[in-house]
Amino acid sequence: MSTIQAGDRMPAVTLHMMSEGGIKPITTDELFAGKTVVLFSVPGAFTPTCSAQHLPGFVAHVDDFAAKGVDAVACVAVNDPFVMATWGASAGADGQVLMISDGNGALAAATGTEMDGSQVGLGTRSQRYAMVVKDGVVEQMFLEEPGAFQVSSAENVLAHL
Structure with a gap:
């Protein structure tokens, strides 16, 4: 499968997130319908670049995205x-x-962004990327080269909005 690109519709998959009542399913249709969403993907929670730079950048700039x-x-x-x-x-x-689990890798598979991290014990994960999705259609895609962290940063995505 080819990697999702600008102009493509987001695939219909069910993801999960925690709520006060426990694990809650959320479909990509629910997540993206009628909204503009910046979705960013990381290879893994608590991993070095993801924890030190990627997630903190988006937390720090969430108001800038809203603006x-x-x-x-x-x-x-x-x-x-x-x-x-x-x-x-x-x-x-x-x-x-929003902290969303793609625990089974369904979104990574459906978007063509799977990454094989088995050599370092990670199994199948998602590549690092960010995308701007408007009403279910990818407007912009920022896919990183393996091991890189540049184009998917909060600052770079903001500069392109």
Whole structure:
């Protein structure tokens, strides 16, 4: 499968996130319909670049995204909902950034962004990227080269809005 690009519709998959009542399913249709969402993906919660730079950048700039018409900022990773919620809480993302679990890798597979991290014990994960999705259609895609962290940063995405 080819990697999702600007102009493509987001695939219909079910993801999960924590709520007060426990694990809650959320479909991509629910997440993106009628809204402008900045979705960024990280290879893993609590990993060095993801924890030190990627998530904190989006938390720090969430108001700047809102000022540019973004309805929600969401972080997704191939981790379970408990890990995503705990990571979000530890990073100050609660109420700022939606912490979404792609625990089974369904979104990574459907968008062609899967990454094989098995050589370092990570299994199948998602590549690092950010995208701007308007009403379910990808407007902009910022896919990182393996090991890089530049184009998917909050600052770079903001500069392109």
